[in-house]
Amino acid sequence: MFINWSQGEINLKIVYYGAGMSGKTTNLQFIYARTPQKLRSQLISLKTHQDRTLLFDFLQLEVGQVANLKPKFKLYTVPGQVYYDTSRRLILQGADGVVFVVDSQADRMDDNAELWRSMERHLVELGYDLKTFPIVVQINKRDVPNTLSIPEIRRRLPIKGYPTFEAVAIKGYGVFDTLKASMSGVIAAAHQAV
Amino acid sequence: MYRSQPVLSASQLTAIHGLLGQLSQQAHMRCAFLCDLSGQELASWTEQAELDLVSLAALAAGDLMATMEIARLLGGKRACNMIIQEHDEMTILVSRVGEGLVLLIATAVDVPIGWSRLAVKRTGERILEVVGTAAMTPPPLVMSDDFVASFNAQIDNIW
Ligand SMILES: Nc1nc2c(ncn2[C@@H]2O[C@H](COP(=O)(O)OP(=O)(O)OP(=O)(O)O)[C@@H](O)[C@H]2O)c(=O)[nH]1
Ligand SMILES: [Mg+2]
Numbered sequence: 167m168f169i170n171w172s173q174g175e176i177n178l179k180i181v182y183y184g185a186g187m188s189g190k191t192t193n194l195q196f197i198y199a200r201t202p203q204k205l206r207s208q209l210i211s212l213k214t215h216q217d218r219t220l221l222f223d224f225l226q227l228e229v230g231q232v233a234n235l236k237p238k239f240k241l242y243t244v245p246g247q248v249y250y251d252t253s254r255r256l257i258l259q260g261a262d263g264v265v266f267v268v269d270s271q272a273d274r275m276d277d278n279a280e281l282w283r284s285m286e287r288h289l290v291e292l293g294y295d296l297k298t299f300p301i302v303v304q305i306n307k308r309d310v311p312n313t314l315s316i317p318e319i320r321r322r323l324p325i326k327g328y329p330t331f332e333a334v335a336i337k338g339y340g341v342f343d344t345l346k347a348s349m350s351g352v353i354a355a356a357h358q359a360v
Numbered sequence: 361m362y363r364s365q366p367v368l369s370a371s372q373l374t375a376i377h378g379l380l381g382q383l384s385q386q387a388h389m390r391c392a393f394l395c396d397l398s399g400q401e402l403a404s405w406t407e408q409a410e411l412d413l414v415s416l417a418a419l420a421a422g423d424l425m426a427t428m429e430i431a432r433l434l435g436g437k438r439a440c441n442m443i444i445q446e447h448d449e450m451t452i453l454v455s456r457v458g459e460g461l462v463l464l465i466a467t468a469v470d471v472p473i474g475w476s477r478l479a480v481k482r483t484g485e486r487i488l489e490v491v492g493t494a495a496m497t498p499p500p501l502v503m504s505d506d507f508v509a510s511f512n513a514q515i516d517n518i519w
Binding site for chain 1: 398415511
């Protein structure tokens with residue numbers, strides 16, 4: 167969180183974290199497409215030729231003036247492929263909140279679980295307190311055939327107690343519910359902190 | 361505790377703007393720019409009115425973090441402090457300032473790199489002096505009690 171007192175700006179960073187191909191970049195693309203131009207920056211994507219995230223995607227959102235402040239949100243995605251773990255840790259630095267994107271497909275559960283563990287490990291190493299750090303869970307790809315049921319996913323992943331949203335990011339379903347829950351959580355935590 | 365990140369006062373930011381402006385008077389500077397390692401832009405001086413500072417901050421921080429990590433993997437003991445890009449029409453230097461800040465300058469090609477390196481180093485030291493002074497001052501309480509409710513109502517209006 168960086169506060170520019172002279173301009174009343176409060177800058178907050180939200181990181182979309184999760185397994186490869188779970189739909190993190192798709193979330194940012196949909197948010198970009200549906201946000202008025204005056205409230206958003208460019209969408210920057212550092213990606214491979216196969217459209218996989220290489221280092222990050224980045225999008226800044228403004229929400230206008232709220233009371234005496236102008237909150238600005240910097241949204242980042244991490245690269246989900248297993249071997250980019252170091253890059254994920256870099257992007258998590260300075261995060262004020264995380265959106266964890268789960269891929270609902272049965273054969274992706276091990277990767278979801280592995281990425282959840284790596285997220286917790288990185289956050290702890292970076293000095294965050296997991297008890298208070300705002301994490302929102304998005305259960306994505308609800309439209310594809312071989313998905314697990316929500317109760318089964320809850321059983322397989324340690325997501326109990328976190329705000330959770332079902333989504334079909336490619337159609338935009340659940341994308342803004344997730345984003346707004348994360349923004350509110352981050353703002354509430356910042357409110358506690360100042 | 362919540363993650364501590366720079367909380368700069370208006371007067372600190374003005375002082376940093378002044379330092380960046382001074383650089384531009386000493387040599388042909390295209391841009392001088394300060395952000396932090398999490399990609400927040402803090403202060404800038406630029407020749408180009410339309411420069412996308414938000415994107416620049418995210419990329420400069422990512423660039424420096426990736427470079428520091430390469431050095432760490434190769435066994436570098438001291439964190440990297442400078443990346444230099446030489447282009448036909450300009451030179452770009454990205455430098456780490458203290459633990460968490462990033463200073464970027466882009467100069468015209470006729471500015472010698474040796475001078476730029478030194479200028480970046482000196483400016484970095486002076487920025488640290490400015491940042492150091494009030495880092496201990498607690499920020500005034502600015503978020504009113506109904507701030508969270510107002511915020512939530514506002515984002516519901518947008519999306
Ligand atoms: N059917 C379906 N496809 C989706 C959904 N969300 C994303 N996709 C597709 O899944 C693929 C991967 O999506 P990305 O957003 O690039 O995934 P990512 O999490 O950014 O992947 P990495 O960058 O490798 O970490 C793309 O082809 C998307 O179009 C969804 O809800 N349903
Ligand atoms: Mg991606």
